[in-house]
Amino acid sequence: MEHRWGRRAAVEAAVRLHSGPNAASGRITNASLSGAFVRTSSRLPLFGYILVELPRDDSHHRPPLVPAYVVREAADGLGLEWCEFAPPSIATLLSADSAPAEPSSERRSSTPWRTSNFAP
16 A cells, blocks of 8 residues: 655655765656655665755755664665755756656656756
């Protein structure tokens, strides 16, 4: 049964996940104004607080950081919930022409939003 609050959109964006002194790489595959699924092989503490470093765009000198909690673990990644509903950086990311995503983390739209300007 699907319990997510927000409508998911297919997204393809490289991110870094910061948990205290640790950092991990991943890719957001779908997102909403309330959370996202990040495909990663890294494991972070369930219900742990993290900062999600989004790709830098031309208007930012620093990459946007979005606070979140790890709320779900899957074999291929992590489910996140934003600490604040509709963070401005996520709303901007989703305002691009994104296709609705399937509820399952394994299914993605054939035309996701893509970015290649991730700066670690």
